[in-house]
Amino acid sequence: MRRLGQLAACLALSTAAATAAPASAQTLKMVAHSDLKVLDPIWTTAFITRNHGYMIYDTLFAKDAELRIRPQMVDKYEVSDDKLTWTFTLREGLEWHDGQPVTAEDCVASIKRWGARDSLGQQMMAATGSLKVVDAKTFQIVLKEPFGLVIEALGKPSSTVPFMMPKRVAETDPFKQIDDYTGSGPFIFKKDEWKPGEKVVYTKNTKYKPRAEPPSMLAGGKVAKIDRVEWQAISDPSTAVNALVQGEIDLIEIPVPDLFPLLKADKNVSLYGWNAQGSQIIMRFNHLHPPFNNVKARQAAMYAIAQEDFLRAQVGDPEIYRVCNAPLVCGSPYEKSYGNLLIKPDLEKARQLLKESGYDGTPIVMMQATDLLSSNQLPPVGKQALEKVGFKVDLQAMDWQTVVTRRAKKDPPAQGGWNIFYTTTVTVDADNPAGNAFTSGGCDKAWFGWPCDPEMEKLRSSYAKESDPAKQKEIAMAVSDRVMDQATYIVLGQYKAFGAYRKDRISGWLPGPVPVMWNITKK
CATH class of the missing domain: 3.10.105.10 (Dipeptide-binding Protein; Domain 3)
Incomplete structure (x- = not known):
């Protein structure tokens, strides 16, 4: 309850902040659960880096709200009668942020790097005889022994997520961090604006081609409806809640529970159990x-x-x-x-x-x-x-x-x-x-x-x-x-886990095990 007193005092002293101009209608300002310093989501299982990964990378498969694995970058796939050869064809129109097309070679290299670090990926790779590029859009996983979790592995929703990266990046030693953050996801990482301890900035990938299906947790159409997302580094929970109440930010990923009463008392703020599982x-x-x-x-x-x-x-x-x-x-x-x-x-x-x-x-x-x-x-x-x-x-x-x-x-x-x-x-x-x-x-x-x-x-x-x-x-x-x-x-x-957001400003925050920023609309 000590934080309640701190926040009450802070609110009493911040009448000037109450009249501050609201954030840009096309910019979402949020406080993530920690500062971002490590940028390689294969090198570490830290959730803040995983969340960064979902902003800029895409996945071959994804889990929907019914906890079913659905194709994401993949258009179609086939399995041989003996269950040993899995053939995957990518969707048309997939591009990296630098404008180059996403290819089967990129995906094969990405799977290999992920498979060297992730525990489920290690099991899949141990059962794999070869990864083959068939053509620019098609590749195969050829198993040497039965492995019943191929799709579950490729659609793994959380750390370590099999994010797809360009071949030149994915060929980085899996035990060393990458230094090229080119993805193909709905947002682009603005490295030139990244200030550890202060903010992380992402901009909308205007060339991203979402799936046609409605969004469902991590699957379906990843439609970025805002132009810019800023992660503000505010480590003190009371300061973060004060910023939300005063309208200086739009969203807090995980406020501390002892501040819930103050959040509930604000008619413009909503507590949201985004991680129901x-x-x-x-x-x-x-x-x-x-x-x-x-x-x-x-x-x-x-x-x-x-x-x-x-x-x-x-x-x-x-x-x-x-x-x-x-x-x-x-x-x-x-x-x-x-x-x-x-x-x-x-x-x-x-x-x-x-x-x-x-x-x-x-x-x-x-x-x-x-x-x-x-x-x-x-x-x-x-x-x-x-x-x-x-x-x-x-x-x-x-x-x-x-x-x-x-x-x-x-x-x-x-x-x-x-x-x-x-x-x-x-x-x-x-x-x-x-x-x-x-x-x-x-x-x-x-x-x-x-x-x-x-x-x-x-x-x-x-x-x-x-x-x-x-x-x-x-x-x-x-x-x-x-x-x-x-x-x-x-x-x-x-x-x-509960988040908090300004319901007078934003809507469309999807439920799931990961706080995703696509589909959010700012009023």
Whole structure:
């Protein structure tokens, strides 16, 4: 409630701002959930970079509001009788922002780069014998063994999204960042106006050819109805809400819940649950270095946790959060609960496991992204919980983009590495073993934290090859069990994301797991 007082004072002192000229009718000004510093959506899974990706790139397939995968850049596709050869033909009229046509060669190179980094992409590429260019608009994925998730992989809605890039860009080493941001999507990134810590600017791609179908979540016609989008970097939640109330901006991607009453009180502002499917919060371990290279140390941390402490601190409102210890998401077909684990701590068991792990008292490095409103309140809660059972915690504050860069380092914690960080993912990325990057046990190819678990990889591979839904579910339950048994990561619960916007100015914000700016109209 401290922020309420701050905002009330701010409003009382800003009568001059109330009479300021409104934003241009063709410019959408918004506050994103964090500042944008990393521009390569294949190099990182950070959601702010994913959102940037959706502004400027397009995808071969996309997920609609009914959670069905639909063609996007693809016009048509065929599958051979043996299910091993997939042939894709691109739509006519697709162009890169530099005016060059989008070709099959571009798409093949983009799939290869994405497939080297994404966990589902890695599985698909492992089952692929070759990627073939047939002609300028047609290419094939030729499998060497059954893989039942080809379309699901190419239509993956969130991190890491298989965005299509020009061949010259897609040939960049997947473990190095690109420096050319030419896309083919509905908006164009204005690098010359990009000021990290201040603003990001996009302009309408007037040559973009949208699909003829109505827009539906991430699928259908991506029609940019505004000329310019500006992401304003305002890290203080009260300042952002004040700017919205005063009409200085049009939209906030994720305002903090304790400011909802002030937003609801303004007749010109609407709270909007754009991510109805919700998000999942996790604590991620670094499996490479002590103490969490030892399963008993990870289990000790797990038995020290009470999810609601984290949810209360970060989300606040019980109406929009859910205590849930199912790794593959509560409310999904693969939901499986585990009694009081992560719900009610067992401190004695945690202390015993920590002792058995041989933990030597070296402080663990826990990163805190102070500017990320979806997880910035979690680390202090985690520090307190772990210290209760005998861990020593070095809580290090930094901005989210520093976390994004640092979490990719495999160096020991004392040499600039890390032991724990926190993140969130949309539930549509976590509700099955193939798409859930956190479950990967692929060693160097696994998501940040790099668990090395051959048994887990065998399960995930079996899931991807299985076509019988009943057997898929059986495998998914085994994956869930493995996550909990090995304490691969810690699930901290789920919540629904709400945005806020000036309803007297804009309309057409589409629901989905990603905040998309096409289809929005400014009055």
